[in-house]
Amino acid sequence: MDMINSAVSFAIALVFTAAVITKIARGRITVDPPSCKALPPPPVVTGSSIIRLLHTLLTKGFRWMIQEQYTKLGSVFTISFFGLKTTFLIGPEVSAHFYQGLESEISHGKTLEFTVPMFGKEVGYGLDITKRTEQISFYVDALKPSKLRCHVSPMLEEVEKYFGKWGQYGTVDLKQELEQLLMLISARCLLGNDVREKMFEEVFSVFHQLTQNGLHIMSILFPYALTPFTLRRDRAHTRLSKIFSEIVRSRKSTSNQVEEDVLQKIIDSKYKDGHPTTEAEVKGLTLALLFAGMHTSTNSSRWTGARLLSHPQCMEAAVKEQEDIINKYGGQIDYNILVEMSVLHCCIKEALRLHPPGPTLLRKVIKNFTVRTREGYEYEIPRGHIISSPLVMNNVLPYIYKDPDVYDPDRFRPGREEDKVGGKFTYTTFGGGRHACAGEAYAYMQLKVIWSHLLRNFELMLVSPFPETDWRSFSLEPKGKMMVSYKRRALPGAVFIK
Numbered sequence: 375m376d377m378i379n380s381a382v383s384f385a386i387a388l389v390f391t392a393a394v395i396t397k398i399a400r401g402r403i404t405v406d407p408p409s410c411k412a413l414p415p416p417p418v419v420t421g422s423s424i425i426r427l428l429h430t431l432l433t434k435g436f437r438w439m440i441q442e443q444y445t446k447l448g449s450v451f452t453i454s455f456f457g458l459k460t461t462f463l464i465g466p467e468v469s470a471h472f473y474q475g476l477e478s479e480i481s482h483g484k485t486l487e488f489t490v491p492m493f494g495k496e497v498g499y500g501l502d503i504t505k506r507t508e509q510i511s512f513y514v515d516a517l518k519p520s521k522l523r524c525h526v527s528p529m530l531e532e533v534e535k536y537f538g539k540w541g542q543y544g545t546v547d548l549k550q551e552l553e554q555l556l557m558l559i560s561a562r563c564l565l566g567n568d569v570r571e572k573m574f575e576e577v578f579s580v581f582h583q584l585t586q587n588g589l590h591i592m593s594i595l596f597p598y599a600l601t602p603f604t605l606r607r608d609r610a611h612t613r614l615s616k617i618f619s620e621i622v623r624s625r626k627s628t629s630n631q632v633e634e635d636v637l638q639k640i641i642d643s644k645y646k647d648g649h650p651t652t653e654a655e656v657k658g659l660t661l662a663l664l665f666a667g668m669h670t671s672t673n674s675s676r677w678t679g680a681r682l683l684s685h686p687q688c689m690e691a692a693v694k695e696q697e698d699i700i701n702k703y704g705g706q707i708d709y710n711i712l713v714e715m716s717v718l719h720c721c722i723k724e725a726l727r728l729h730p731p732g733p734t735l736l737r738k739v740i741k742n743f744t745v746r747t748r749e750g751y752e753y754e755i756p757r758g759h760i761i762s763s764p765l766v767m768n769n770v771l772p773y774i775y776k777d778p779d780v781y782d783p784d785r786f787r788p789g790r791e792e793d794k795v796g797g798k799f800t801y802t803t804f805g806g807g808r809h810a811c812a813g814e815a816y817a818y819m820q821l822k823v824i825w826s827h828l829l830r831n832f833e834l835m836l837v838s839p840f841p842e843t844d845w846r847s848f849s850l851e852p853k854g855k856m857m858v859s860y861k862r863r864a865l866p867g868a869v870f871i872k
């Protein structure tokens with residue numbers, strides 16, 4: 375039953391939702407006249423093939439559905455379902471326009487309309503592209519590596535305090551533990567001490583209401599209809615607006631207080647014409663950032679754990695690196711030391727190759743464009759199509775990644791660098807081009823703070839089976855519990871916290 379639920383919601387949510395929304399919002403799809411040199415459209419999956427495709431989706435999952443079509447039709451194909459056309463572009467050779475095409479030619483369209491009632495019409499997809507781009511630049515600025523250094527200490531404090539509560543040995547559901555820890559870190563570094571200390575429980579329980587109801591399939595398909603989900607979403611939004619207004623006002627009234635959290639950076643941001651962000655914009659931008667960063671990071675930390683704990687050799691190499699770093703710097707950790715953890719970096723990156731939190735990225739074609747596959751076939755992708763860059767497939771192409779389903783962090787190390795084989799759109803877990811993830815460096819920093827602490831202070835063993843992927847969730851998470859037994863240890867020179 376679970377599998378059916380998962381596959382159905384996934385099918386609706388990720389492959390066809392965007393097309394449905396677009397169609398509802400924009401009326402019938404129109405197609406530009408073909409360009410002078412008329413190229414064929416991509417091969418189309420229709421009729422009885424759709425039934426087979428849905429069967430694979432239901433029994434095996436999204437990745438296998440795409441893989442089957444890729445094997446049959448190649449790297450570019452269209453799935454046509456009740457007149458809704460989604461074209462899949464697989465691999466770096468056909469992805470450049472997807473990632474770096476001009477907004478006037480290719481855009482998110484209405485595919486993210488459901489986020490407007492979640493975060494407010496003052497931010498993101500409630501706005502025209504010019505203002506939205508300016509707002510994204512606030513994120514990019516607040517999260518650039520030079521501004522991240524100040525977050526290492528608070529992150530470390532949260533991590534040490536959290537794991538300090540574990541006993542000498544025991545068994546935990548690591549999936550739940552990491553979720554709780556990531557909320558605490560996000561509260562502290564993104565939202566600041568006032569939220570972390572005084573209203574952590576309330577903010578995160580209301581935020582959970584907002585995302586759970588805002589991401590319900592009914593709210594995605596009909597974001598403005600009156601349903602129990604949209605009503606609960608709107609109630610949560612109203613409550614969060616009030617909380618954030620109070621925080622912003624209180625911070626502005628105590629102007630001598632210097633906060634280093636991301637919320638403060640958003641409050642201090644100014645548009646090009648010099649005007650500052652409003653209360654509603656601060657609220658929306660902060661909620662959207664929390665949304666972009668929380669589930670992705672939580673699931674990344676979980677998959678990193680699941681993979682490391684199932685691959686003793688990789689675990690050994692990661693622990694050895696911690697020993698070497700401790701020998702060099704003692705127990706101390708700062709931003710530069712985190713950057714030096716290249717073995718751990720590759721272990722995380724490889725976990726994210728196999729388990730990208732977002733299975734696919736979507737855009738809408740505003741202007742026809744052409745693609746050329748590595749076999750030399752050329753296709754014209756018509757205006758109106760939804761296009762999908764399926765990360766779950768891009769990341770396992772056998773002509774790029776040797777033994778693509780094997781967890782092998784060394785594939786990224788000098789001499790192999792498989793993530794560069796096809797140019798800059800080879801490894802797409804963090805997107806790329808115009809909308810590349812603004813939080814990539816922050817995400818790695820946070821994952822390294824957590825995992826270096828665990829490696830230094832605990833012997834860990836996965837006692838439940840290696841988790842399957844839960845396709846029901848928007849951010850692909852390990853299914854079921856991740857039971858892990860632990861025993862305290864301290865690598866020589868590591869700070870032992872109890």
Ligand code: HEM
Pocket residue numbers: 510513517663666667668670671674726730731732735736802803804805806808809810811812813814816817
């Ligand atoms: C391992 C964790 C993460 C992964 C795998 C991830 C992945 C992605 C991907 C694939 C995109 C591109 C979406 C698209 O093209 O439509 C994206 C965008 C974005 N991410 Fe992340 N992300 C992660 C963590 C974070 C964190 C921690 C933050 C902030 C604290 C963040 C902030 C953003 C923002 C603001 C964008 C929008 C950029 C734009 O539209 O121009 N992400 N992320």
